Amino acid sequence: MDRVFPRKVLLGVTGGIAAFKSPLLVRALVKAGAQVQVVMTRAAHDFVTPLTLSTLSGRPVLTELVERGAADGGATWNDHVHLARWADVVLIAPATANTLAKMAQGLCDDLLLACYLSATCPVFVAPAMDLEMFRDAGTQANLEILRGRAVKTIGPENGELASGLSGDGRMTEPDAIVDALIAALMKPSKLAGMRILITAGPTQEAIDPVRYIGNRSTGKMGFALAEEAAARGALVELVAGPVALTTDRPGVTTSNVVSAAEMATACKTRFGACDVAIASAAVADWRPTKVATAKLKKGAELVPLQLEPTEDILAWMGANKRPHQRLVGFALETSDERKNAEGKLVRKNLDLVVLNSLNDAGAGFGHDTNKVTLIDRDKNVEELPLKTKADTAIAILDHLERLL
Ligand code: CTP
Numbered sequence: 001m002d003r004v005f006p007r008k009v010l011l012g013v014t015g016g017i018a019a020f021k022s023p024l025l026v027r028a029l030v031k032a033g034a035q036v037q038v039v040m041t042r043a044a045h046d047f048v049t050p051l052t053l054s055t056l057s058g059r060p061v062l063t064e065l066v067e068r069g070a071a072d073g074g075a076t077w078n079d080h081v082h083l084a085r086w087a088d089v090v091l092i093a094p095a096t097a098n099t100l101a102k103m104a105q106g107l108c109d110d111l112l113l114a115c116y117l118s119a120t121c122p123v124f125v126a127p128a129m130d131l132e133m134f135r136d137a138g139t140q141a142n143l144e145i146l147r148g149r150a151v152k153t154i155g156p157e158n159g160e161l162a163s164g165l166s167g168d169g170r171m172t173e174p175d176a177i178v179d180a181l182i183a184a185l186m187k188p189s190k191l192a193g194m195r196i197l198i199t200a201g202p203t204q205e206a207i208d209p210v211r212y213i214g215n216r217s218t219g220k221m222g223f224a225l226a227e228e229a230a231a232r233g234a235l236v237e238l239v240a241g242p243v244a245l246t247t248d249r250p251g252v253t254t255s256n257v258v259s260a261a262e263m264a265t266a267c268k269t270r271f272g273a274c275d276v277a278i279a280s281a282a283v284a285d286w287r288p289t290k291v292a293t294a295k296l297k298k299g300a301e302l303v304p305l306q307l308e309p310t311e312d313i314l315a316w317m318g319a320n321k322r323p324h325q326r327l328v329g330f331a332l333e334t335s336d337e338r339k340n341a342e343g344k345l346v347r348k349n350l351d352l353v354v355l356n357s358l359n360d361a362g363a364g365f366g367h368d369t370n371k372v373t374l375i376d377r378d379k380n381v382e383e384l385p386l387k388t389k390a391d392t393a394i395a396i397l398d399h400l401e402r403l404l
Contacts, residue, residue, distance in 0.1 A: 015043020192233030
């Protein structure tokens with residue numbers, strides 16, 4: 001299977017000859033689904049051009065803490081704290097003896113070192129230098145210090161070096177670096193590489209140009225599921241109704257829709273290519289038969305709203321499900337909860353139903369927590385305690401993986 005690494009990577013490139021492999025490393029990361037922000041040292045510019053790395057990563061390459069000569073004649077500050085917090089992982093490859101020494105001493109004379117000092121995520125270095133420099137007691141002591149501070153080393157490898165000598169000091173090959181990151185940071189998951197369709201949030205059914213029928217769903221549960229599925233390596237198609245949430249998780253593609261009809265169209269075009277669909281959206285069951293073209297005036301005679309049912313998207317997916325596809329639905333119930341949820345599981349041809357009871361404190365719309373019961377097609381029932389929506393997403397996907 002192709003490599004899957006949907007993570008935000010801050011890639012530090014320092015000034016060694018192995019930087020000629022950096023473009024390949026950026027490509028390998030991007031191909032695996034990573035978002036890559038390159039931060040180069042000044043010395044690295046002598047070995048590889050920022051243009052090459054910005055083209056391959058799709059983001060401007062950064063070098064200076066303060067960029068002078070901005071178009072307006074002023075200076076721009078590159079916010080190292082924000083950059084470090086953005087990253088899921090900091091990878092410095094190649095890491096020269098000089099940069100390793102500065103890291104070990106806590107020096108901070110460029111943007112990359114400032115990012116390293118600000119990082120709270122895992123940090124990996126791929127040392128690359130000539131064999132005597134690598135063997136040098138100072139370099140070894142610095143690596144020891146860094147390992148003691150939980151910095152992980154990848155390589156170096158033994159082999160032919162740029163000097164013509166042979167020994168330890170070759171930077172690990174780009175694909176092998178990505179493999180090392182995957183092995184260290186990705187839990188093996190059956191969802192890796194799968195396509196998952198997730199619906200989230202409410203829908204709005206227009207009454208007139210300013211009014212609509214809606215509901216209190218915020219989309220938090222659906223977004224939590226999308227982010228967790230992507231973290232496991234799934235390629236997520238997130239179809240979201242009107243919500244205040246956004247996600248920049250690598251692996252999640254978000255499509256924003258407004259009405260149940262738009263959500264149905266978006267799902268129908270995506271469902272065929274998906275292995276799993278999770279319907280967490282609170283789709284309106286009814287919509288006005290006619291949408292007034294002008295705003296309804298309060299002085300006018302009150303005309304009762306005529307409603308018609310919307311299409312049940314989940315039921316459509318259940319009816320069109322192919323044998324390899326798995327379907328997860330939600331059931332928000334206020335009475336006869338278990339029985340109603342089991343009814344939905346059968347009626348809509350689901351593999352798993354997530355039962356939300358509005359009777360539970362801290363569960364349901366708007367909360368950061370949820371309390372759900374999972375019922376699967378084999379009649380296994382998993383009653384979960386009150387958890388954050390992020391932890392609930394983990395439990396739902398763990399249960400789903402058992403059904404794959
Ligand atoms: N759903 C959907 N399209 C709709 C309505 C609901 O895809 N038009 C999905 C929801 O995303 C959820 C599940 O169906 O996963 C449960 O929806 P719900 O409205 O609770 O159940 P219904 O089957 O509509 O039954 P009832 O209204 O009787 O509870």
